[in-house]
Amino acid sequence: MDNNRDGKRIAFLxxxxxxxxxxxxSAEIWVSVxxxxxxxxxxxxPKATLAGALRQARELRRVKNESVKGSIYIYLQGGxxxxxxxxxIHPEDSGTKESPTIIxxxxxxxxxxxxxxxxxxxxxxxxxxxxxxxxKGKVWVTEVPDFNGRMADFRQxxxxxxxxxxxxxxxxxxQMDRIxxxxxxxxxxxxxARSVKSIMSARHAELVLHEMWAVANLRIKSIxxxxxxxxxxxxxxxxxxxxxxxxPRPMLGKGVNSAFYLTNAIELLDQPGEWxxxxxxxxxxxxxxxxxxxxxxSAVVPMLETLVQVExxxxxxxxNVCFEGINFNYATWMRPSEKGHVPIQAGMYLLDxxxxxxKQLRDDHNHPLDNQGWIGRPPAAVQVIGASNIAFANCxxxxxxxxxxxxxxxxxxxxxxxxxxxxxxxxxxxxxxxADPSFETHLPYDPADxxxxxxxxxxxNNYFTxxxxxxxxxxxxxxxxxxxVTIQHNEISQVSYxxxxxxxxxxxxxxxxxxxxxxxNNIHHYAIHMHxxxxxxxxxxxxxxxxxxxxxHHIVLSPYAHDPDHWFYLYTDEGSSFFEVRDNWxxxxxxxxxxxxxxxxxxxxxxxxxDSIRARAGLQPEYRYLLKK
Numbered sequence: 001m002d003n004n005r006d007g008k009r010i011a012f013l014x015x016x017x018x019x020x021x022x023x024x025x026s027a028e029i030w031v032s033v034x035x036x037x038x039x040x041x042x043x044x045x046p047k048a049t050l051a052g053a054l055r056q057a058r059e060l061r062r063v064k065n066e067s068v069k070g071s072i073y074i075y076l077q078g079g080x081x082x083x084x085x086x087x088x089i090h091p092e093d094s095g096t097k098e099s100p101t102i103i104x105x106x107x108x109x110x111x112x113x114x115x116x117x118x119x120x121x122x123x124x125x126x127x128x129x130x131x132x133x134x135x136k137g138k139v140w141v142t143e144v145p146d147f148n149g150r151m152a153d154f155r156q157x158x159x160x161x162x163x164x165x166x167x168x169x170x171x172x173x174x175q176m177d178r179i180x181x182x183x184x185x186x187x188x189x190x191x192x193a194r195s196v197k198s199i200m201s202a203r204h205a206e207l208v209l210h211e212m213w214a215v216a217n218l219r220i221k222s223i224x225x226x227x228x229x230x231x232x233x234x235x236x237x238x239x240x241x242x243x244x245x246x247x248p249r250p251m252l253g254k255g256v257n258s259a260f261y262l263t264n265a266i267e268l269l270d271q272p273g274e275w276x277x278x279x280x281x282x283x284x285x286x287x288x289x290x291x292x293x294x295x296x297x298s299a300v301v302p303m304l305e306t307l308v309q310v311e312x313x314x315x316x317x318x319x320n321v322c323f324e325g326i327n328f329n330y331a332t333w334m335r336p337s338e339k340g341h342v343p344i345q346a347g348m349y350l351l352d353x354x355x356x357x358x359k360q361l362r363d364d365h366n367h368p369l370d371n372q373g374w375i376g377r378p379p380a381a382v383q384v385i386g387a388s389n390i391a392f393a394n395c396x397x398x399x400x401x402x403x404x405x406x407x408x409x410x411x412x413x414x415x416x417x418x419x420x421x422x423x424x425x426x427x428x429x430x431x432x433x434x435a436d437p438s439f440e441t442h443l444p445y446d447p448a449d450x451x452x453x454x455x456x457x458x459x460x461n462n463y464f465t466x467x468x469x470x471x472x473x474x475x476x477x478x479x480x481x482x483x484x485v486t487i488q489h490n491e492i493s494q495v496s497y498x499x500x501x502x503x504x505x506x507x508x509x510x511x512x513x514x515x516x517x518x519x520x521n522n523i524h525h526y527a528i529h530m531h532x533x534x535x536x537x538x539x540x541x542x543x544x545x546x547x548x549x550x551x552x553h554h555i556v557l558s559p560y561a562h563d564p565d566h567w568f569y570l571y572t573d574e575g576s577s578f579f580e581v582r583d584n585w586x587x588x589x590x591x592x593x594x595x596x597x598x599x600x601x602x603x604x605x606x607x608x609x610x611d612s613i614r615a616r617a618g619l620q621p622e623y624r625y626l627l628k629k
Contacts, residue, residue: 116300159286168274274286390414534570549616
């Protein structure tokens with residue numbers, strides 16, 4: 001099954017990955033952190049920025065310079081390229097099949113495109129109002145400079161490359177308190193009063209609420225204590241969305257009340273490795289871990305949400321561009337600080353949602369729908385819209401505050417291979433439509449113009465680990481309405497929720513999805529925080545789609561899940577139809593087929609599957625260096 005590639009796909013891969021065979025008469029543009037964009041772009045006189053090199057390449061193509069007949073190579077020499085805005089790649093930057101544009105690191109050198117800012121000038125904090133007594137005399141402070149003419153704001157901090165913890169009221173999530181009640185009519189969440197005692201005067205505190213298969217970030221507006229309980233109100237728009245949306249919802253009763261924690265207040269800064277940023281004064285406070293010398297630490301805060309934007313249209317796509325050996329590091333996501341974050345699933349956030357009463361019967365199968373929702377999409381460090389023949393090879397996506405790589409729409413003939421996705425707050429990789437503000441999220445998506453689709457994509461031999469580490473309801477690989485997508489030989493570990501999620505819409509109505517394949521992936525140590533979960537999860541009708549020869553094992557089991565037994569190795573959820581599910585090695589035959597449609601065929605899944613399946617799953621030998629990277 002792995003090698004069953006059609007002629008079109010084979011031709012594309014040969015084009016993308018055998019560029020080295022067509023370097024005759026190719027142009028070279030060099031970039032260095034010590035360069036100048038007024039330079040000629042030679043190795044001896046390099047450009048300073050990728051944007052400057054792209055402009056030179058664009059001009060070479062515009063005037064039909066002889067040097068570009070083979071291809072254009074943009075070589076980035078080693079170093080960190082700090083960005084003040086995303087690098088924008090236009091349709092005019094397109095290569096051709098005969099002359100692609102290759103953006104790559106110089107041989108043997110480490111190249112970082114960074115949206116972060118390094119901080120220095122740390123000093124011991126003096127008296128800090130609200131600081132817990134246990135932290136007094138141990139906390140350091142520095143002033144965060146304006147970024148690109150505006151006051152800086154961010155939601156992450158890295159010290160010596162290790163993510164620090166935004167100050168919170170629990171050192172271990174097993175210590176989380178549970179809500180008392182949920183007063184929907186008045187939009188009040190009741191919690192134990194002891195939980196909020198220390199933050200009664202905090203101005204910008206947040207509550208992170210565990211809700212079945214997602215977590216909500218809610219900005220606290222006010223707190224009122226009554227006896228041993230405290231009623232919390234939240235800012236808008238998340239207050240309205242949180243109390244009106246039905247799924248996922250806070251749990252109450254039978255000893256499974258939803259867990260929560262508090263964050264973003266100086267009063268919670270009481271553990272080594274924690275930080276708090278006072279936006280009003282631009283002061284950043286940090287409680288060092290053992291062995292950290294604040295006089296010489298590397299401290300980085302992210303300022304950009306997106307580092308690279310590849311954007312064309314269905315009529316004028318960006319074509320024939322390859323990234324190779326580039327590290328995309330340090331990005332944030334500010335919507336949770338500005339408008340809260342109430343997801344429906346897989347990190348997709350609700351703009352509006354409410355219960356339908358009576359329920360709506362939809363599609364040809366009278367499938368009941370009890371709610372409606374309109375969603376937004378979290379940003380990614382690298383976003384691709386309206387593009388074809390795009391490749392990412394041997395890249396890394398690390399230290400990111402939302403998603404790593406996103407093929408938003410109209411991204412066709414795409415390849416992502418040999419890349420590392422690590423230390424990411426949300427989804428590792430997103431692809432395909434999940435709906436948008438004008439499209440209700442439960443509707444089957446099937447555009448009249450198939451060029452709108454994300455199709456003919458290969459996601460293979462990548463390593464995803466420690467992704468979803470803030471937005472626990474996210475996944476490693478998140479594919480929405482996609483067609484002809486192959487996800488194979490990836491290794492996925494240390495994720496809060498599901499490993500691979502394929503499909504969207506919760507409907508068995510025929511839509512654009514078909515011919516998708518999830519083959520020979522190694523998925524383990526998932527479900528760290530959430531249940532209603534599986535190593536591989538599907539939604540909606542996807543004719544001629546296959547889930548085969550995967551190795552799914554070592555589920556973690558969340559200690560605060562809403563239903564301790566609601567976890568699975570494979571999970572075909574609402575509307576899943578016309579799947580072939582076969583020869584998947586799992587620790588046990590624990591599967592769920594929930595409200596499935598017709599045409600699914602399950603064959604030989606569980607611990608009885610041949611051990612050869614386990615041996616072949618995951619990264620192929622030539623890519624296992626990623627595990628040591």
